């Protein structure tokens with residue numbers, strides 16, 4: 394299958410959680426982490442998020458000061474998006490919505506200009522690569538979506554901010570691959586590529602897929 398090169402970026406607590414069980418917004422990282430998040434967006438062809446993260450974090454998926462904005466890709470089962478969400482009111486890259494459990498794109502009532510795709514995540518990745526020229530795609534979560542990418546074994550680079558001074562707890566609180574019940578078909582292996590100490594209680598680490 395032809396697909397984009399895919400990176401993911403998430404922040405985890407000392408116990409590996411990406412949020413609490415109420416899936417509240419991720420506002421527990423430093424300014425340095427937020428700057429890193431923006432840096433990692435620079436130069437990619439497309440950004441990718443799950444509908445849960447888009448809603449919780451009120452993201453607009455743009456890169457300030459960059460002429461060529463990345464495409465903004467959202468994954469959902471039914472594609473029910475709030476038309477008042479800031480994403481639809483901020484200039485940026487074209488918006489592509491994948492609705493995996495909808496038979497036909499016409500069944501999704503999306504705001505004007507949104508390109509609706511149906512089918513599975515794998516075929517969506519192929520379409521974005523083949524028909525929209527996406528060579529690099531950067532995913533910012535959440536756990537359900539990263540889990541799906543890990544099942545497909547399409548994660549090439551993994552960036553984590555390790556927030557070791559915070560313990561979130563709760564078995565219903567998601568990790569980077571969702572909740573504890575969400576097994577993967579096999580382990581996915583990466584090699585350490587880069588790390589740095591933020592001198593603020595956070596550590597910034599990058600791992601790359603084995604063999605690259």
Ligand SMILES: NC(=O)c1ccc[n+]([C@@H]2O[C@H](COP(=O)([O-])OP(=O)(O)OC[C@H]3O[C@@H](n4cnc5c(N)ncnc54)[C@H](OP(=O)(O)O)[C@@H]3O)[C@@H](O)[C@H]2O)c1
Pocket residue numbers: 402403404405410411412413415416417418419442443444445446447449450468469470471472473493514533534535536537538539541567571
């Ligand atoms: N710490 C971090 O770096 C970080 C990063 C991202 C998010 N978060 C936090 O994580 C929480 C959200 O986590 P989450 O696991 O619920 O997030 P998520 O993956 O963004 O959202 C889950 C929703 O996204 C859609 N979705 C995801 N994968 C899908 C797939 N393979 N096929 C079809 N639909 C898919 C579904 O939307 P529908 O319900 O529309 O079908 C699903 O209900 C929030 O609190 C957010 O702030 C933290």
